[in-house]
Amino acid sequence: MANHLPATTDAHASTEDHGGGYAQPTAWGFAADGWVALAMLAVFALMIWKKVPSAIGKALDKKIGTIRQQLDEATQLRKEAEALRAEYEAKSAQASAEAAMMVERARTEAAGIVAQAETDAAALIERRTRMAEDKIAAAERAAVDEVRARAARAAAVAAESLIRDKLDAKGDKAMVDATIAGLGRR
Structure with a gap:
């Protein structure tokens, strides 16, 4: 039961058989x-009449402008970041140099302090040695003076003892007379 519709001569719609057994619909002479x-x-045509391509172009131009602006900002930020990095590297190098100078200065000052301490210690030792030697010399002089004083006292006591034992009143008179006679000769 093949349902075959007869072809119509209507100006609005028609069907044509293209050999496949089915009719292709047509309207005003146009197929699908x-x-x-x-x-x-x-x-x-509607898109061109409504200026859609120019709107798309404007939108794309605006997007391109935004992207260019973002790229310019990114480039500027990159330059600033590189400048900051260079600045911090310079500051770091300067700080390292200053630290090295401070360490060297501290070493020099420490060497100076050690040398001064050695000089001061040597001077202190020399002063203390001199003071000790002076004390020893003073003690020796005091000992010698004491020995001399004791010797003088011992000699005086011995002389007194000898004089008492050897000299009596006659010997005193003879000694006094000899002394007076010796004075008169002068």
Whole structure:
């Protein structure tokens, strides 16, 4: 039961048999693909009439401008970051140099302090040695003076003892007379 519709001669719609057994619908002489092409042309014409390509171009230009601005900002930020990095590297190098100078200065000062301490210690030792030697010399002088004083006292006591034992009143008179006679000769 093949249902075959008779072809109509209507100006609005018709069917054509293309040999496949099925009739392709047509309207005003256009098949389906013709109508699709016409619809696309109508859409393109409408888009051009409404200036859609220029709107798309403007939107793309605006987007390109935004992207360029962002790229310029990124480039500027990169330059600033590189400048900051260079500045901090310079500061770090300067700080390292200052630290090295401070360490060297501290070493020099420490060497100076050690040398001064050695000099001061040597001077202190020399002063203390001199003081000790002076004390020893003073003690020796005091000991010698004491020995001399004791010797003088011992000699005086011995002389007194000898004089008492050897000299009596006659010997005193003879000694006094000899002394007076010796004074008169002068």
